[in-house]
Amino acid sequence: xxxxxxxxxxxxxxxxxxxxxxxxxxxxxxxxxxxxxxxxxxxxxxxxxxxxxxxxxxxxxxxxxxxxxxxxxxxxxxxxxxxxxxxxxxxxxxxxxxxxxxxxxxxxxxxxxxxxxxxxxxxxxxxxxxxxxxxxxxxxxxxxxxxxxxxxxxxxxxxxxxxxxxxxxxxxxxxxxxxxxxxxxxxxxxxxxxxxxxxxxxxxxxxxxxxxxxxxxxxxxxxxxxxxxxxxxxxxxxxxxxxxxxxxxxxxxxxxxxxxxxxxxxxxxxxxxxxxxxxxxxxxxxxxxxxxxxxxxxxxxxxxxxxxxxxxxxxxxxxxxxxxxxxxxxxxxxxxxxxxxxxxxxxxxxxxxxxxxxxxxxxxxxxxxxxxxxxxxxxxxxxxxxxxxxxxxxxxxxxxxxxxxxxxxxxxxxxxxxxxxxxxxxxxxxxxxxxxxxxxxxxxxxxxxxxxxxxxxxxxxxxxxxxxxxxxxxxxxxxxxxxxxxxxxxxxxxxxxxxxxxxxxxxxxxxxxxxxxxxxxxxxxxxxxxxxxxxxxxxxxxxxxxxxxxxxxxxxxxxxxxxxxxxxxxxxxxxxxxxxxxxxx
Amino acid sequence: xxxxxxxxxxxxxxxxxxxxxxxxxxxxxxxxxxxxxxxxxxxxxxxxxxxxxxxxxxxxxxxxxxxxxxxxxxxxxxxxxxxxxxxxxxxxxxxxxxxxxxxxxxxxxxxxxxxxxxxxxxxxxxxxxxxxxxxxxxxxxxxxxxxxxxxxxxxxxxxxxxxxxxxxxxxxxxxxxxxxxxxxxxxxxxxxxxxxxxxxxxxxxxxxxxxxxxxxxxxxxxxxxxxxxxxxxxxxxxxxxxxxxxxxxxxxxxxxxxxxxxxxxxxxxxxxxxxxxxxxxxxxxxxxxxxxxxxxxxxxxxxxxxxxxxxxxxxxxxxxxxxxxxxxxxxxxxxxxxxxxxxxxxxxxxxxxxxxxxxxxxxxxxxxxxxxxxxxxxxxxxxxxxx
Numbered sequence: 001x002x003x004x005x006x007x008x009x010x011x012x013x014x015x016x017x018x019x020x021x022x023x024x025x026x027x028x029x030x031x032x033x034x035x036x037x038x039x040x041x042x043x044x045x046x047x048x049x050x051x052x053x054x055x056x057x058x059x060x061x062x063x064x065x066x067x068x069x070x071x072x073x074x075x076x077x078x079x080x081x082x083x084x085x086x087x088x089x090x091x092x093x094x095x096x097x098x099x100x101x102x103x104x105x106x107x108x109x110x111x112x113x114x115x116x117x118x119x120x121x122x123x124x125x126x127x128x129x130x131x132x133x134x135x136x137x138x139x140x141x142x143x144x145x146x147x148x149x150x151x152x153x154x155x156x157x158x159x160x161x162x163x164x165x166x167x168x169x170x171x172x173x174x175x176x177x178x179x180x181x182x183x184x185x186x187x188x189x190x191x192x193x194x195x196x197x198x199x200x201x202x203x204x205x206x207x208x209x210x211x212x213x214x215x216x217x218x219x220x221x222x223x224x225x226x227x228x229x230x231x232x233x234x235x236x237x238x239x240x241x242x243x244x245x246x247x248x249x250x251x252x253x254x255x256x257x258x259x260x261x262x263x264x265x266x267x268x269x270x271x272x273x274x275x276x277x278x279x280x281x282x283x284x285x286x287x288x289x290x291x292x293x294x295x296x297x298x299x300x301x302x303x304x305x306x307x308x309x310x311x312x313x314x315x316x317x318x319x320x321x322x323x324x325x326x327x328x329x330x331x332x333x334x335x336x337x338x339x340x341x342x343x344x345x346x347x348x349x350x351x352x353x354x355x356x357x358x359x360x361x362x363x364x365x366x367x368x369x370x371x372x373x374x375x376x377x378x379x380x381x382x383x384x385x386x387x388x389x390x391x392x393x394x395x396x397x398x399x400x401x402x403x404x405x406x407x408x409x410x411x412x413x414x415x416x417x418x419x420x421x422x423x424x425x426x427x428x429x430x431x432x433x434x435x436x437x438x439x440x441x442x443x444x445x446x447x448x449x450x451x452x453x454x455x456x457x458x459x460x461x462x463x464x465x466x467x468x469x470x471x472x473x474x475x476x477x478x479x480x481x482x483x484x485x486x487x488x489x490x491x492x493x494x495x496x497x498x499x500x501x502x503x504x505x506x507x508x509x510x511x512x513x514x515x516x517x518x519x520x521x522x523x524x525x526x527x528x529x530x531x532x533x534x535x536x537x538x539x540x541x542x543x544x545x546x547x548x549x550x551x552x553x554x555x556x557x558x559x560x561x562x563x564x565x566x567x568x569x570x571x572x573x574x575x576x577x578x579x580x581x582x583x584x585x
Numbered sequence: 586x587x588x589x590x591x592x593x594x595x596x597x598x599x600x601x602x603x604x605x606x607x608x609x610x611x612x613x614x615x616x617x618x619x620x621x622x623x624x625x626x627x628x629x630x631x632x633x634x635x636x637x638x639x640x641x642x643x644x645x646x647x648x649x650x651x652x653x654x655x656x657x658x659x660x661x662x663x664x665x666x667x668x669x670x671x672x673x674x675x676x677x678x679x680x681x682x683x684x685x686x687x688x689x690x691x692x693x694x695x696x697x698x699x700x701x702x703x704x705x706x707x708x709x710x711x712x713x714x715x716x717x718x719x720x721x722x723x724x725x726x727x728x729x730x731x732x733x734x735x736x737x738x739x740x741x742x743x744x745x746x747x748x749x750x751x752x753x754x755x756x757x758x759x760x761x762x763x764x765x766x767x768x769x770x771x772x773x774x775x776x777x778x779x780x781x782x783x784x785x786x787x788x789x790x791x792x793x794x795x796x797x798x799x800x801x802x803x804x805x806x807x808x809x810x811x812x813x814x815x816x817x818x819x820x821x822x823x824x825x826x827x828x829x830x831x832x833x834x835x836x837x838x839x840x841x842x843x844x845x846x847x848x849x850x851x852x853x854x855x856x857x858x859x860x861x862x863x864x865x866x867x868x869x870x871x872x873x874x875x876x877x878x879x880x881x882x883x884x885x886x887x888x889x890x891x892x893x894x895x896x897x898x899x900x901x902x903x904x905x906x907x908x909x910x911x912x913x914x915x916x917x918x919x920x921x922x923x924x925x926x927x928x929x930x931x932x933x934x935x936x937x938x939x940x941x942x943x944x945x946x947x948x949x950x951x952x953x954x955x956x957x958x959x960x961x962x963x964x965x966x967x968x969x970x971x972x
Contacts, residue, residue, distance in 0.1 A: 132640065134879040135854035180971070181863040191874050198859040215861045217972060225972070260789070265924040267866060267972065274865060274972045277925035298868065301924040310924075312869050382868060384921055415906060458799065474910035483790075502734060549879050 021506060025365050028054040028110035032100045035085075035170025039147075046117060049085040050100045052352045059105040059331040060084075069094025069119070069151055069508040093121035094151030114188070116155035124149035125585065131160055131539055132551040135193035138163035140186065145557070148533055148582055156537025160547055161207035163236075169241045170216055172223055177202025178244065183209065183215040187230060215273065216242060223247065224289035227273045230496045247276065247289025250320065252327030254300055257307070260284030261331065265301040271293050271321055292481045298370060298379070298558050300329055307336045309361070309381030309405045311368050318377055319368070323579050330369040330378070334406045339438040340396030343389045343414060345424055345445035352424070354417025355444065359402070361410045381405065389417070390471020394478050395442075407435045414442050423447050425490040426472055444547050450523035454479050454499055456508055457531045463502045470495040470518075478502070493518050498569070499527050508532045509583040510568050532581035539576045546576030589859075615642035617714035618702035618917040629723040630692055637687040638702050646706035651681040653703070656720075666690070666698075668839040678788065682741040695720050695765070695830070724832035725742035725763035725774065729824060731756050731838065734808070750842035751855040753790060758804045758826060764836040766828045770798035774836040775827050781837065787812035793860065818842040850884035850935040853965055866917045866924050873916030877929065878969070883936055891933045894920060898929050905930075906911035915969065933964040 008143030034040075037045045054062055064086045081212040092098060096117045103110045114472075124147035133139035142160045146153070170180045180199050186192035190208050197206045198218075224247025250268055254261045260281045268275040270292035285320040290296075296318050308331055343352045360383070367381030383405050389395045404410065409432050416424040427445035454464040468475040471493040477485040485548035490497070494517055500510040511534035535554070539547040553569040560581075570573040572578045603742040622635035638723070639649040652922065654666035656673065664673040669683045671691035681703075682690070690700070698718050705711035738752060758776055766773045777795060789811040796802040804826070812818070812887055820840050828832040840920055854877040855862050864874045892913045893902035905920075915930065 046702065134852070135875075135877060136852055136856055136879050168750070181861060183863060193854060194872070196855045196859060196862055198855075198861050200861075215863075217970070219861065265926075267924055269865075269867065271866075272865075272872075277972055279925070297869065297925060304923070310868065313870055356906065382918070384918065386921060413906070460797070460799075467908075473905070 008539075010450055015406060024297055027147045028052055028058075028104050028107065028111060029115045030100065030102045032098065032113045034114050034115070034117055034516075037064055039120050040090060041536070042090060042119055044119070044120050045087055045089050046119075046564075047085060047087050048098050048100070048115070050102060050113070050115075052102055052104060052111065054400070055104045061103045063101040064127075065097075065099045065101075066502075067094060068378060069154075080138070083197075084302070090117070090119040090152065093119050093124075093149050095154040097155065118424045119151060121148060121149045121151070123585070125561060125583065127554055128557040129158065129535075129554045129580075131158060131547075132192065133539075133547050134549045135161055135195045137547060137549075138195070138209055139541065140189050140210040141192045145522060146535065146554075148535065150584055152531065152534040153554065154373050154534075155534060158537060158539050158552075159542050160539060160550070161209065162208045162543060163542050164238075165205050165207055165238050166238050166240045168197075168199065168203060168206050169239070170199060171243050172218075173243065173246050177222060177242075181217045181219065182206065183217070185213040185215065187211040187213060195495070206238060210369050214242070216244060217274075222289075224276055224291045225274050226291040227271070235442065237515060242256065245291045247291050248293075248320075248323040249287050249288035249289055250296075250324045250327065251285070252325065252329065253284040254280045254286060254329050254331075255284050256302075256306070256331045257333045261302060261306070263303040264306075267299050268320070269297045269299070284498040290320065293321050294319065298327070298329065300331075300379075302331065302367075305404055306402050308334065309364050309367055309383035311379040311381055313370050313377050313379040314428075315377045322424070326372070328371040329368060330364055330371070333406075333512075334367070335435065336403050336405055337407050337433055337435055337438060338396070339402050339404060339433055339440055339441060340394070341438075341440035342393045343395060343442040343444070344393060345420065346444050348390070348443055351391075352389060352414075352416065352444055353391045353393060353419055354416040355389040355393070355395075355442075356417070357387050357389065357395055357414075357442065358413040358415075359383070359387075359404065359410050360413070361408065364406055364408070367405075383410075404433055409433075412442060414444055416444050421445070423488060424486075428492075445490045445491050448491040448518050449486060449521045450489055450518065450524060451484065452527055454483045454485065454527045456506070456529055459528075462506065462508060462529055467498040467501050468495055469498070489518055490517050491520060499529065500568075501529060502535075506532075509581040512566050512569065513518065514565065530583035533584045534579055537577070539572045539578060546572075546574075548572055548574045548576055550576070550578075552578050552580060553581060554583070586753075608845050609676050612646075612706065612710050613643040614710045614712050615640055615646070615648045615704045615706045617702050617712045619700060619702050619714050620658050621716065625718045627723075628718065630695055630718055630720060632692050632720075632764070633689040633766075634698075634700075634718065635687065635689050635693065636700060636702075640686075640702075640703065640704035642706045642710075643707075644706065646660075646708065646710075646924070648704050648706050650681040650686060651703040651705070652685075653679060653701040654690060654698060656694060656696040656698045658694055665695075674877040680922050681856055685696075695722060700790065711875065722828065722830035722832045723765045724765070724834050725761055725766070725826045726826055727758060727824065727826040727836050728760035728762070729756060729758055729771050729836055729838050730760060734810075746840045747843055748840055749845065750787065750814040750818065751845050752884070753810040753812070754805055754808070755794075756807040756822065756838060757823070758806075758824065758862070761801065761826060762802060763828055763832075766830070766832075768803035770796040770802055770804070773829055774804065777825045778827075779823045779826075780820070781823050782819060787814055787818060787820075787842065790812075792892050799902050814842045815842055816844060820957040829882075831865055843884070848881055848936050850881050850890050850932070850934050850965055853877060853932075853972035854879055855967060857965055860869070860966075860968055862930075862967045862969050864915060864917060864920075864922075864969050864971050865933045866922065868918040870914075871916045872917055873919075874969075875912055876932065877912040878932065881934055883934070889935045891935065893931045893933070895929045895931070898968065900929075902929070902931050917971045920967075920969075920971075923972060926971065928969045928971070929966055929971050931964050931966040936955065 031051045048175045069566045099114045101110045101112050107242050116324045127146050127148050129144045132141040139160050170178045172178045179202050182197050184195045215223045226244050247387050254264045260283045262360045264287040265278045265514050275288040275290040275293045278288045280286045298313040300311040343355045364381030368379045370377040412429045418469045425447035437576045454462045456462050464479045466477040466485050477487050496514040501508045508529040541551050549573040555566050555567045568580045618639040620637040625634050638650045642648050656664050665676050666682050667674050671693035691782050701715040703713050715953045788809045792808050813928050822838045825835045865872050892905040895902040
């Protein structure tokens with residue numbers, strides 16, 4: 001893709017007079033544009049031409065101003081006064097600002113138009129920028145190419161494709177409006193978030209862009225959800241009517257051994273689309289509705305007091321081609337076990353009150369079987385149970401008896417309670433539960449201290465913000481006068497660090513580091529921020545509307561760069577403005 | 586009578602002839618006068634004085650001009666102005682700096698300047714006129730600007746000088762000028778910052794930051810902030826910028842500190858108005874939904890987010906095990922969701938003081954116009970359906 005920067009430089013920029021209320025609408029418009037190469041090289045002669053529309057036969061006085069790039073020489077002012085075009089030589093790479101003022105005969109207020117001309121040194125490297133507008137904007141993400149050299153680039157205007165607003169109606173087969181939640185899943189749009197709209201009356205306005213899958217979840221609990229794949233926003237009518245198909249019934253029974261299991265929730269997912277949810281009756285009967293065909297995943301959630309795990313049956317050969325009856329799922333008679341114990345702080349001595357314990361097992365084998373016709377399919381079980389330790393650190397006692405569906409290996413996550421000292425952190429333990437006598441000791445893990453220093457490329461202490469992106473938390477720290485920082489984080493986890501100067505005029509590029517591992521207290525090596533080149537401007541729609549709160553990230557798209565990882569990431573301001581920094585080459 | 590008239594006429598003729606003889610034989614000295622431009626009284630180093638010569642010659646001869654200039658500096662040393670650009674030096678040679686009718690004398694140093702104009706006619710007659718003017722030190726012009734260093738989201742909406750007390754500010758004199766001395770990092774100037782009001786310093790951050798020559802800074806800066814105030818507090822900071830020649834300018838920077846106000850969630854995904862949200866019950870694939878704070882305003886950007894879950898819209902809400910910041914990936918397995926049963930997800934934004942005053946459930950509009958209301962914290966709750 002050609003850089004929008006290039007397009008920007010080549011575009012005509014115009015401005016009309018008289019934006020004050022009550023002032024007569026302007027009759028003339030001024031545009032300026034570059035003739036020749038949109039991105040000239042250093043040493044080139046640049047020719048800018050002004051065009052005034054709506055002033056045929058009238059005398060026009062022009063005045064031009066050209067300012068060189070930051071640190072550039074010379075800064076040219078009031079050149080080419082009186083002429084329709086100017087010519088100037090660019091002696092330095094970067095962004096030159098060009099402003100033209102035109103006074104049209106008979107008008108009291110001059111027309112003003114500005115443009116930026118990006119001058120390349122020839123040593124620029126190609127970078128890519130990804131812009132992800134907020135999900136609520138309905139605008140799709142976009143990627144932009146930009147050439148970055150040794151000089152700052154100002155006045156960039158990056159455009160994202162527009163979204164469209166359409167009115168969506170969801171109706172059932174009888175033509176009645178069906179209150180629904182609709183979900184739009186972007187297709188081939190990296191970084192885009194899934195968006196939802198609640199059509200409480202069965203209709204409403206939604207924002208669409210690009211290509212997306214539409215999932216409709218009726219709120220009546222009776223109609224079957226449906227997916228409409230690969231919908232193109234541009235080809236939709238402004239009034240979009242979706243009529244849901246009647247669902248195909250899939251029915252059967254759920255048993256525990258030979259006994260019907262009541263109050264179990266049953267659902268089938270086919271090609272990612274859920275069916276309705278059915279609760280089994282006293283005879284263990286269920287019936288769900290699905291609108292899709294293909295490979296099915298059966299999910300059976302037993303009632304909480306059954307002590308059974310959730311059964312998930314995901315077998316490639318379990319295919320649904322139409323309405324199906326007589327699915328027979330039977331839970332095995334698992335032998336539940338009870339567990340209890342105590343949880344301590346990281347000193348392994350002090351009881352940890354109000355610690356949260358989460359027991360998990362994600363692959364319990366032999367949990368049950370589905371019989372369809374003559375074919376049997378095996379299910380696996382998943383079990384998750386949370387509990388809190390008491391004031392003495394005990395758990396699984398009395399009313400809080402913990403029953404696990406079967407003996408075996410479980411993962412336990414232990415999180416400190418609110419009263420725990422700040423240095424107590426999360427721990428993960430693998431416990432093996434026996435068939436009898438399960439008194440299990442658990443403990444928290446002491447947080448690790450991560451400390452470091454941030455300096456500039458010329459070894460000056462830097463005021464910087466440090467963002468720690470860990471598995472369980474995002475933390476923020478700010479360097480002190482000496483550029484030092486310290487963070488208390490959970491031990492034994494992978495994390496990313498983003499180190500960004502607080503002062504924009506520091507001319508330093510941030511550091512973004514990923515896949516780091518916390519392994520105990522660590523004094524990290526000195527972080528040296530490289531000298532930076534700034535890219536600043538604004539994000540807007542093709543209609544020129546600012547796009548605030550967009551995530552913008554930049555990386556080098558050339559194998560000559562030391563890294564092709566993300567170099568900086570910012571969020572556009574309320575007026576769509578941004579400033580990114582990349583290391584100076 | 587006739588003889589008398591003839592004799593008188595003859596006498597007059599003789600007088601005219603004699604007079605002509607007299608004027609033809611004696612050259613007269615031209616007159617010299619120097620005109621300064623109006624700006625001479627306030628001229629400073631790096632400025633210029635525009636000088637104009639008025640030379641008149643009674644004989645109406647063509648005249649030429651020679652300008653000489655010297656300066657006695659502040660130490661009493663005499664220097665000759667060697668050229669029109671004001672280059673100073675000591676030389677025995679008396680050399681004109683200009684021979685034009687008018688020229689600009691560039692001023693390169695302080696002191697008492699004497700400008701001498703010599704007007705000569707073509708016969709060598711000349712006269713001299715000397716005038717003096719003073720070039721004194723000019724005090725620097727102090728321009729202050731305050732910028733916010735932390736990312737306060739609505740600072741601009743609370744008035745130019747009404748600022749959140751907990752903010753982090755930089756007081757900069759970078760736009761100051763000194764016409765005769767120029768500004769440069771660690772050279773020629775001193776700048777001081779002093780709190781005049783209130784009597785007790787409310788700021789926990791109060792320090793001078795040395796200028797950074799590498800960043801093209803010219804004066805020390807001042808960082809202050811992090812003041813926890815319970816009521817509006819007027820502040821006055823006296824800033825004095827002095828040059829090395831006794832020039833000094835003082836300004837008082839005034840602002841009003843506002844008590845901390847709670848953050849306000851303004852935009853989310855799913856949207857604020859969407860109360861019911863669907864999350865796929867895909868406990869094996871763990872496909873979920875991203876909940877996101879898209880826009881939040883706060884007077885001090887130290888926001889923490891708490892994502893909480895409950896089985897009931899009325900709570901009690903329990904902190905989610907994951908506190909990932911402005912967004913949460915919620916899936917059925919992590920949430921401990923039960924197929925077909927709703928879970929209520931709430932997100933609360935907290936800032937520095939972390940206290941949670943009571944708040945009417947469902948009250949969401951915490952910004953009226955541009956003003957962030959100080960009544961209470963706000964939150965967003967979604968009913969999440971797992972299917």
